[in-house]
Amino acid sequence: MKKKIAFITGATSGIGKATAEALAPHYNLILCGRREERLTELANTLDTDTYPLLFDVRELEKVEQCIHSLPEEWKAIDLLINNAGNAHGLDLIHQGSILDFDAMIDINVKGLLYVSRTIVPMMVERKTGHIINISSIAGKEVYPNGGVYCASKHAVTALSDGLRMELNPFNIKVSNVCPGAVDTEFSAVRFKGDMERASKVYEGYEPLYAKDIADIIAFMVLRPEHVNISDITILPKAQGSATIFNKK
Template identity: 80%
Template structure:
């Protein structure tokens, strides 16, 4: 029988690509805020699928949605904490508190809420695998991205903490830190300004969502005794969070 993978932020970008990469190997629970996209993606999957529409920032929505699953579908083997966003690119004293709150609420608290709803069942079964999607910003800090970097540093720290705390329960925990990936990320960061978003990827070949999905699938499909605990993946043209070869 196929195991069950639970993916947050599955309506676009890395989440959607990860669902496609895992579909041959897992049954899927796809989560996101856009019900129409969830339905379309679910329908295209070559595996048994369930969808849950909720906002990871809303604690009650998270628990209500996950608790609505049947007992069979509550036995989640693989949790991909992918939901996350960047909002704005501003100096700390000029940025919007609304943007700062959104990044902390989605990237940090959302991951905590989803994990808190799912991990106790993994502990009870003495098995499971969690893969958290952090960022190169979870390893480095850059100007005008302090709060975003702080939120992704928190994801990396949570991954390390979860790995230690869940070790006695045979639960594997991995952390993925992508560099520049051409998805909706920059369009969201720049609040729909597609021209500004496009400039982020000018002059070099960025990663695409499928590149990250292949890494996630590789981690998920290792033998049970193998845990890839932390991985950073960059496009060839990227030397650090802020250094790019744009020739």
């Protein structure tokens, strides 16, 4: 194993999968996800050494168990990409589902914390590393019917800023990535499998694609050691803000 090691959560689809593909020429990859078949398929298609880890970021004991069970040669993690996340529902807060609220907070915030709390001490000990947290334009703005999702992604942005300050003495970079509208499984999950409703989110304009974000992440991690792109927002050309789109 001569390459550095990257650890990617939510690697089985969307931005996580595209990021794994973009980083494969440069990193050996620890691929994390909840869907075993997809995880195995991805690991088998990448032209680099891979180590699949099957767990749900919401389950602290499982997170700790899987990460601590890594073979010694895989524990020197150079890059952590906290990508696992979701949106559930598009409701007014006072009418929303508590189960949806829990899912967004548990995955987007607590999951990121669980993984970071387990891996970051290893980076601190080695005094090197790079953490990239995937937030959202919703981590910069708030829109009606998405208040809890926006709150969870604002938390990701705040945690990125806090980590950057706290880890500065340990030579560890921290970056926050805020995509706008990206055509992935995001809307299908938000609308609980209603594909007709999900497809309308991207009608009338060309959204971003997972590869667009992955290419930018690859650019960020391949900068010289003294360079840290600490915060970046990426929108499709047709998007002016979280809720403003130039649709045909």
